[in-house]
Amino acid sequence: MAFLTTSNPSVAKRQFSIDKNEITIGRDEKNDLHIKDETVSRSHAKITKKNGQYYLEDNASRNGTLLNNQAVLQPTLLPDQSEIQICEVTFIFSDGKVSRRPGNLEQFTVAQGISNDPTISSSSINQSSVMFDEFEESSEVSASVMSQLDIPSHHSRSDNHAKPEQKLRALTKITHALSESVERDEVLTKILDFLFQLFTEADRGFIVLKNDEGKLEPLGFKTRGARTDEMVRISKTIVKTVMGNKHPIISSDAAMDDRFDMSQSIVDFRIRSIMCAPLINSKDEAIGVIQLDTLKQSIAFDNEDLETLVTVAMQASLAIQKSDLFLDFKRAQSIRADLELAHELQQRFLPQSSPDTEEFEFFAFYRPMQQVGGDYYDFVPLENNRIAIIMADVVGHGIAAALYMAKISAESRFALATSKTAVEAVHKMNNSLSGLNIDRFVTLALCVLDLNTNKMTIVNAGHMPPILQKSATGEITQLAMEESGLPLGIMEDFEYESIEVQIDPGDQIVLYTDGINEAMNADGEQLTTEAMIEDMASGQAKNPDAIGNLLRESVARHSGRHPAIDDMCLVCLGRKP
Numbered sequence: 001m002a003f004l005t006t007s008n009p010s011v012a013k014r015q016f017s018i019d020k021n022e023i024t025i026g027r028d029e030k031n032d033l034h035i036k037d038e039t040v041s042r043s044h045a046k047i048t049k050k051n052g053q054y055y056l057e058d059n060a061s062r063n064g065t066l067l068n069n070q071a072v073l074q075p076t077l078l079p080d081q082s083e084i085q086i087c088e089v090t091f092i093f094s095d096g097k098v099s100r101r102p103g104n105l106e107q108f109t110v111a112q113g114i115s116n117d118p119t120i121s122s123s124s125i126n127q128s129s130v131m132f133d134e135f136e137e138s139s140e141v142s143a144s145v146m147s148q149l150d151i152p153s154h155h156s157r158s159d160n161h162a163k164p165e166q167k168l169r170a171l172t173k174i175t176h177a178l179s180e181s182v183e184r185d186e187v188l189t190k191i192l193d194f195l196f197q198l199f200t201e202a203d204r205g206f207i208v209l210k211n212d213e214g215k216l217e218p219l220g221f222k223t224r225g226a227r228t229d230e231m232v233r234i235s236k237t238i239v240k241t242v243m244g245n246k247h248p249i250i251s252s253d254a255a256m257d258d259r260f261d262m263s264q265s266i267v268d269f270r271i272r273s274i275m276c277a278p279l280i281n282s283k284d285e286a287i288g289v290i291q292l293d294t295l296k297q298s299i300a301f302d303n304e305d306l307e308t309l310v311t312v313a314m315q316a317s318l319a320i321q322k323s324d325l326f327l328d329f330k331r332a333q334s335i336r337a338d339l340e341l342a343h344e345l346q347q348r349f350l351p352q353s354s355p356d357t358e359e360f361e362f363f364a365f366y367r368p369m370q371q372v373g374g375d376y377y378d379f380v381p382l383e384n385n386r387i388a389i390i391m392a393d394v395v396g397h398g399i400a401a402a403l404y405m406a407k408i409s410a411e412s413r414f415a416l417a418t419s420k421t422a423v424e425a426v427h428k429m430n431n432s433l434s435g436l437n438i439d440r441f442v443t444l445a446l447c448v449l450d451l452n453t454n455k456m457t458i459v460n461a462g463h464m465p466p467i468l469q470k471s472a473t474g475e476i477t478q479l480a481m482e483e484s485g486l487p488l489g490i491m492e493d494f495e496y497e498s499i500e501v502q503i504d505p506g507d508q509i510v511l512y513t514d515g516i517n518e519a520m521n522a523d524g525e526q527l528t529t530e531a532m533i534e535d536m537a538s539g540q541a542k543n544p545d546a547i548g549n550l551l552r553e554s555v556a557r558h559s560g561r562h563p564a565i566d567d568m569c570l571v572c573l574g575r576k577p
Contacts, residue, residue: 002054004033004091007083016091022048025086026059039063039087039295047078047093054078054095063087184323188220191316195292196222198308201299202292208239209279209288209320216240216288238276243286248277248313250306273300277313281321290316339371339399349409351379355387357451360503363548363572367515373567374401375513376408380416385451388416388425389571391463391511392444395487397567404440407433412446422448426459426488426496433489441487445480445511449503454575456509459498462487464512464529469536469547471506471577476533479509508547508574510536515566519555527558544572 004016016033023032026044035044041061048055058065058072065072066085078084080095192205207220216239242249251274274293278286290313292301354362364377374394382388392408394401411429419425426446433442443463449456458466458480465478483497503509510532517529535554541547548570555568 002049002096003094004084005094007090007092018047018049018054020049022046026061035086035089037087037089040089044086045072045084048075054093056084056093061086184219184320184327187316187319187323191290191312191319192220192222195290195309195312196224198312199292199301199305201294201301203295205290205292207279207288207290207316216243238274238291239289242276242278242289242291246278246280246284246286248275248306248310250275250301250303275301275306275309277306277309279313279317279320281317287317287320349406350377355379355381357387359451359454359575360449361544361574361576363544363570365548365552365568365570367564367568368402369397369515369564369567372399372402373397374405375515375567375569376405377511377569377571378409378412380413382416382448387449387451388412388422389447389449389511389573390444391447391466391513391569391571392442393463393513393515393567393569394442395440400440401567404438404442407436408442408444412444421498422446422457422459423496423498426461427494430461430486430488430494430496431492434492436489438489441489443487443513447509447511449573454503455500456503457498457500458483459496460484461496464514464517467510467512467529467533467536468501469508469510471504471508471542474537474539476537478529503575505575506542506577508536508542508544508572510547510551511571512551513567513569515564515568516551516555516570518566519559519568520562520565521558521560522562525558527555531558544574547574548572 002018004018006014020032024043024046025031025033025035026042027035027037027040028042031043039062041059041063043059044061045056045058045065048057054077055075056065056067056072056078057075066083067076067078068083069085078093078095080093080097082093084091084093188207191207195205196202203224205220205222206218208216208218211217216236238249274291276289276291279288279290281287290309292309294301350366351364354364362379366375366377367373368375374397376390376392376394378388378390380388380390390412392405392412394404394408408429411432412425415425415428415432419428426444429444442461444461445463445466446459446461447456447466460466460480460483462484465481465484467476468479469476479501480499483499485496486494512532517527517532519527532551532554535550536547541550551570551572
């Protein structure tokens, strides 16, 4: 006679005789072999006898059936002494041709409704051992005998609890391991691997963390053995409960726990015993949780387990914070490298040298508040021996302003190349930028210098008025103040005006952005354009280089150690005496 023998090392052995052509195995009590475990499907598997040989078949169960550690995908021949694994229960199959029955076994016959041990009844269920319930035969019950198997609880097996010195060594080990880890994925993996070594009863473990948007995100997950996709689902009820009060919880049966209000997700996931500990950062904020749970009905964690998990969670919180700081550092390094590259590229948009003319000299200074900025200047050679000097300031500063500045560079050169007059060029630039519908505007001063006549045409689009210093009289005036129009990008088809000035020998012109005249000191006082004019009126500087350096020194002297609040750009040009 063939039979099955339980082979779980931690429980007493039991044996089932088989003298039917087919026996069914599953969680439903109608099965010939009833296994009382929620991980087992209602109709999990069956063994059939054909032509004197036995075959094992899986009934499309949830967690599968293994034969000698191989998944059973179709009816498979059962060799003598083969191992059958159904979730947490392992059987050894014997074909009965050679007697191998070990001593001290309680034998049950799965046939004809007859038990070989009359002392066993349906009420004799012992949670600390493997037990099969047999039901008395009656006129309303089928002739086959049904047996019930309970998975043992770990509370009856004190060897499953690590000794205090073992836990101390284990905690020391994970503390050391986590101190050497900086990558978040590595940290989470080490935490879960360690917990599964420490808690051999755990079926699943996961770590949930808040992301940058404050939403919960499962970032670490581990299961014991082969599991289906269903096992990956997580109950938010438990996670939110722990994070809400920042206290760990333990439950021997989560599905029946009043704290979770019979959450449908807990019932659906078949969660039994759980313990969940919050991850608390240095600001006493809950940043996530670590949870371990079992799917076995008869296994439950205890308070000693929870204390160990809380200790691990404290170490894990520190390690996760360290990994986040490391990630922030890496991001900052990457951003810094990108900004350095952007700085180099932006410098390429600016003139690499000043115009070389017989009559005029030039000076240029550019300093963004950050590594890139929104100020812009350019020298553009035009036909008929003319030079366009452009000074522009994108509202704001930083990366966004720098990107817009690149657009200004392209637009200004295109407009100048396709326009007959300075007014027409500014009109084209304004229409192009207005059409972008971007909530940013640009102030601009366009000066076209005619080297044939030494006259300059100026169009001012809401920019700082250029400053003219006459050599003959020392008079200093601000140009195109009344003719100043709207900044670019505000109103399409705005009509701009121009003025024309004669540049005599020794005359100097200064163009600048508001980072110069609005430079601030520690008391919050601005330099002002009037102060710039006073410095120029002192007569100390008589050429573009001297005037440019004089104004730079004025800014530095006024600001002191107060950091710049805006980008700075300064262009000076003068006709040689």
